[in-house]
Amino acid sequence: AAPAVAATATAASHGGCGGGGVIATVDMSSLATERGAVARQVARACAAHGFFRCVGHGVPPAPAARLDAATAAFFAMAPGDKQRAGPASPLGYGCRSIGFNGDVGELEYLLLHANPAAVAHRARTIDAMDPSRFSAIVNEYIEAMKQLACEILDLLGEGLGLKDPRYFSKLTTNADSDCLLRINHYPSSCNVHKLDHDDQCNFKSLVSTKASNGGNLMAGGRIGFGEHSDPQILSLLRANDVDGLQVFLPDHDGKEMWVQVPSDPSAIFVNVGDLLQALTNGRLISIRHRVIATACRPRLSTIYFASPPMHARISALPETITASNPRRYRSFTWAEYKTTMYSLRLSHSRLELFNID
């Protein structure tokens, strides 16, 4: 019998991008009764594109709402107070500058350790606020994301038929896993001229979130966060109702193009990172994505990056190596990969440096 799981696809066709791309949706609400079918869908979406919209995920809305309120309050603070939580090197408060090699975007952000053992690092980052309260809110959110990431990674392990289906999730729940939380604030791009002369990231727009027309006016798109793939294992993104995220997907003719991902505050967008591509010998794809700011309202997004510990060795699982798909990447540690990625520009296809050829 056909599985009772909804396998839908959303055509995403506005924002000046092409209209042929299709974004997969996986509904996890039937997990208890249709686990095998959901696992196959998750694996199919990650193998085809490395990206899907996850609905029915069961993450309670309260921790997310509390985190959104706390971070909105943070970003609304005076620039000097926010700078006290920075600079992001790499963790802390950052404004426009991304990484260490000259990348810039039209955003400000907080980058936080998601490992409870690293709370001490986080305290300095957020001492501009009420640190214990903010940390409790962050921890509660991280706990919810960690559970979802584990569930999805277990489904992937099952969908791929791994000998140890929990292999991926165990890497990310290790006591010293290097998981991260990133909170991005992209200001409204209507006040473009004002922003050009505002070097202090005094993005006041967050506190007045309603544009007069209530919608997303298209103004000339500015790069919010440039094209890149995520280096980790899996990323879980949640954002408000403001568009901006674009993913690089093949269209109906197999030609790759940028596809606008329609905003959906109740969904969690899942993307495969470089390490998962390496662990699966390229069967799962680390998707390239970017944020183009076109809306007249600020976009707020929160991304949880599920990562292994620094010393973890990343090497393709034997089940993914076949005669027709021989080992593609040499083995490396996450620490080695991080050193490499921080020495490169954001858009670099860094996994290729580990190709065996």
Ligand code: GA4
């Ligand atoms: C992209 C994904 C995450 O946001 C991030 C980013 C990191 C940073 O902002 O410090 C990097 C970028 C990201 C990949 C290449 C390097 C490192 C900026 C950069 C130029 C936190 C991550 O882990 O890698």
